[in-house]
Amino acid sequence: MMTGEEVEGSSSSYTVDEALITLGFGKFQILVLIYAGIGWISEAMEMMLLSFVGPAVQSAWNLSSHQESFITSVVFAGMLIGAYSWGIVSDQHGRRKGFLITATVTATAGFFSSLSPNYVSLLVFRSLVGLGLGGGPVLSSWFLEFVPAPNRGTWMVVFSGFWTVGTIFEASLAWIVMPRLGWRWLLALSSLPTSFLLLFYKMTPESPRYLCLKGRTTEAIDVLETISRLNGKKLPSGVLVSDNQIELQKIDNPSEDTVLLSPRKSEVESPKGMISNLGGISSLRVLLSPKLSRSTLLLWAVFFGNAFSYYGLVLLTSELKRNSKCIPDKLQTEKSQDVSYKGVFIASFAELPGLLLSAVAVDKLGRKLSMSIMFFMCCIFLLPLTFYLPEDLTTGLLFGARICITVTFTIVYIYAPEIYPTSVRTTGVGVASSVGRIGGMLCPLVAVGLVHGCHQTAAVLLFIIVALVSGICVVFFPFETMGQELQDTVSSIKQTDDV
Template sequence: MAVSNFKSEAGQISSNQHDKTTIDDALALAKFGVFNYTLIIIAGTIITAVMLEILSISYVITVAECDLELTTSQKGILSAVVILGVIVSSHLWGFLADTQGRRVVIVSTLFLSFATTVVSSFTSTFMWMTVFRFLTGFFISGPSASIYAYLGEFHSIKTRSRAIMGASFVFGAGCMLLPGIAYLTINNEWAIEVPFLNIIYRPWRLFFVVCALPGLISAIALLKFPESPKFMVNQGDTDRAIEAVQWIHGINSFKKEPALQIKSIVTNANTKSAGSTKGFKAIMKLVWDQTAPLFMKPYLVRTVLVCILQFGTYVTAHGMFMFFPGVVNQIVTAQNAGVDSSTVCEIVHADRPTSSNETVLLNCKQTLEETTYMYTFLADVFYMFGVGLITLVIDTVGRLSVLVFVFALCGISGLLVVLLAIPSISIWFYLILVLAGFNINVINAAAVDLFPTNLRAMAVSISLMFGRIGSVFGTNINGLLLDSHCEATFWIASIILLVCGVLSFFVPDIHKKAEASISVSP
């Protein structure tokens, strides 16, 4: 339904009962109802779609190694390349969302990411898989960068936090779907030969497409939704903004109430965005004015510390998790074969070829052990419950306590993975190691208080970019070292976390006990 049709369906705006109102007041008049709940579900599904596109490769790299002739280092590249696409394009999509509109960016990039994912499922070589997974990351960054703004701008100040937390809850539930989707899709034995592409279409290829479906469905659903009313107001298009608010009110009231009596919407002085900044030079100056102060006194030390902490957290939480299903599958396979007194790294070394030619692949796997899915599911469950627990206690114990405890616990667990010769216990310590991601949200919350209002968004954005760079670094380093220097892989991850724990003491005002700020950053 086009925005231009809203007026005819919701009723003409004729009365002057609300001669002038702000967009926040207008959204409040539209009430919180069916429209809002629907949008929250769609937004949460989109955030889940971003996560599925990024993390689905962690299951594929184990079962696709024969079809694509993957080495461990190439697995690291495939794991990192989606994040690299996100990093490269995040500022582009943020800029386009501020200038061309949130909805158009979200919808178009969801369609494009689905298309590149489908194509990637038909690729026959590592090179082409890398190219199309990069493009998937490039496009999926669009909704990742814009969906929170789009969702928040349909809500008044009073209901905005509730809406964002609702979408985060949907995302949390969606996170736990990944192991189930993988189990139902990958653990099948069928194969379809596609001669003209020189491939055999196996379940792992279909798994890519299934993981992309939530994004496609969400994009189709958003075709019926208007552009963000606040964006339209910022662009000076208040008439269309009023029509959108009227349409929202009509849905929330089931068209049983009279149309809202809004004549005009006034623009607040603080609603100016990049979209209202004219000229490339002016926009670049605006970006510089928001970025440069972060790397000058008095914010330089704060910026550097926050970026280091995010980098270190992502190196381990994301870098080690991308290999978690594969390593756990090796451990479970060894246990099923009667191995019960080896370290994780001894099992990893025993499962790989001894030839210097690393393209020699042994023991190719087309499916994963069922127990592997159980452990990956438990990792997701523990993560969501852990985030909830931290939300409850952080105001009482303080951010420093949470940061140090998580860094220390996860760092020590990584060391125990290497030292213990009991595989069944080592798996649990590996699981705890990847839960270092708990601290991503805590660092974001600290960053909010470390910087003034006009620099906060940019500070968090830059720190998350360093985190994503850490993801790329971590997955590639792990891919290079896991087979040949397995022990070093876990030692490096553990030491990085322990160093981050020490650096936490130097973050200004970190002892402050404040309300947690939970965000989702795929």
């Protein structure tokens, strides 16, 4: 263990953040980006297919509109449980184990759902798919922990671009596959991208930040040396230290005569052991501790509003057109389904300008200002839709609203892992994502149900209120994370939280 001079002296020690800044963003991070991006594509595909599978299964099995909505809701219910569970698993046992389990569950359940003999078995398999998809935040946190702080926002927007690729690809796949082969083939083909994660799993490295926090510095150095070799840059000189060690050194700075090996060792290992033994309830207590409670509660509200608005706009793209001349509970079969494919396909392209806006705003305006402006802009686009409008104007307004909500969706997934320390990062993002899944789960039951019942004005007003409240919550976030280093422990974020 190091002496005080070794910890404090910048020439004799360095942190993971300092190492990543020195090594830069190179070949290594590109490979990590591609791997994590495939996982993000697969999640987007599994979410987008809900727009197509529900109506097809309803027609094939003569389901009620309630039963159709339930096919979507059980996926979100599974994600609600999965996002929380996999966050805890990856904070305790590593990011790699977290996404290995989630990829296995998603790929297996996705394939078997295509073979479902009846409605009940389809619900079971789709809920298991949701359980696996809940691990999405693990992959985003894993990638984030390899990116140098100065350009973290830009590269996280690039990572989010894989979601857009997934939505457009799924819409294209559905348009081609559904009329010819049916919904079972769409489910089977959509499960394939997740299988690629399993094929290349052995090549993936563990997060050096996570390893360092757990005291596995030798393994962390091995990963950093691999980054150094692939990026063609040298590591800083000195010894790798964690934020935890630096924090302890600041709290307890005894004289040289009293720096003994065994007491120092026990002091370092005590909090580390406490972190590694955090269970579900303990992790939740940390998230709701005085230093994190404000950020956590506001983040939950924003994730709920974001998911409710995003998935609602995806579903309403075809629903508002279908109900422009409202006939309660009447669902057209083949014709309206064709319009649905085309409408969702076109609306998916709204995410491209949304991503470009995110890339420009995230590291210039900052996370908070970008999100709040876009939430308020979304309300402006939605307001005219309280009236029945011509189809082209409806499409244009939904397109604009989709751009805005894509920006907020993209940036909140950058901001969320940045506000939490490494010790509870994936748990924090996972729980917030779970709350978002509640929004996604309620959306088809509430908002789309209103449209089906000829209450378009009420449905749109509901979206406006949710987006408005979400924007206000963003304004009250306690701090901005743009350009700041990631923190490893709860105590180390004290200065930041007071800003």
